[in-house]
Amino acid sequence: MRMAHARDDHGHEHTHDRRRLAFALALAVGTAVVEVVGGVVSGSLALIADAGHVMTDASALGLALAVTFVARRAHTRRLTFGYHRAEVIVASANGLLLFALTGVVAWHALERLRHPTEVDGGTLLLVAVAGLLSNAIALRLLHGSDSVNVRAARLHVWADLGGSVAAVGAGVIVATTGWARADPLLSLVIVVLVAAGAARLLRDTIDILMEGVPRGVDLLAVERDLRTLPGVIAVHDIHCWTVSSGFVVFAAHVEIVPGVDVLDTVAQGVTLLRERHGFDHVALHPEAASLHEPGAPVDLRWQPPPGSSHRGA
DSSP, rough: OOOOOOOOOHHHHHHHHHHHHHHHHHHHHHHHHHHHHHHHHHHHHHHHHHHHHHHHHHHHHHHHHHHHHHHHHHOSSTTTTTTHHHHHHHHHHHHHHHHHHHHHHHHHHHHHHOOEEEEEEEHHHHHHHHHHHHHHHHHHHHOOOOOOHHHHHHHHHHHHHHHHHHHHHHHHHHHHHHHHTTHHHHHHHHHHHHHHHHHHHHHHHHHHHTTTTTOOOHHHHHHHHHHHSSEEEEEEEEEEEETTTEEEEEEEEEEOTTTSOOOHHHHHHHHHHHHHHOSSSEEEEEEEGGGTTTSSOOSSSSSOOOOOOOOOO
């Protein structure tokens, strides 16, 4: 029996992801420094707390950046798919971290509702606007990648952006009305949005770790297409899963009747699966149809079709 394989090179995509993450990390660290200074000058605990939030997200961005280098390592005899799954593991950890952060922010918001603190609304607004612009730039840099690792980093930046929006809104209200409870109320709204995004991220990473069929893949349609190949009468042992973002694997056994050019059928199948269904790595295992006939003699030797130039081993 023979196996047909196909793989795509993801190095170019990883290079873009590294650049995006590096710029976003630099912006996050700069934003945190500005917010700490602004918090000390204005006496705003909200800004200092948000700076801590941003630094936590900066740590997540640093991990996401590190994993893009780890994922480049070549496969080994033990890790036959290489280190691609490191991306998914880190994305899962980031999703859990986001849930923890939303809990902390919610707790502080409730505390500030009960015990509001006075701050310099003008300074709060100025620093919050600077943070908003910084996060908006970082979000734009991370836009457009399908990587779950970059998606996780993008969610962290969304959380920071939400915090900046809440801080801007709170700054405007505090500066114009003096109502200090505006900030914690807006923070609770952002907590709900970030938690929903974290839930979606964890759902996707758990699907990958459980080796579920990727969203958008119709296995019934794939099986129907394989049955149209010359000599194929049945398809079974179908498996389809995601190794990492943009790296989908498909494997199946195809039963082929005698007298058909097996190599040509398998080659057609690989091309069909790559071009029509977008699979990155394909493994088709041809089998003699007689193997599945009860009581029939089994001959696994491949016989070339009449007139074929192929020779059996």
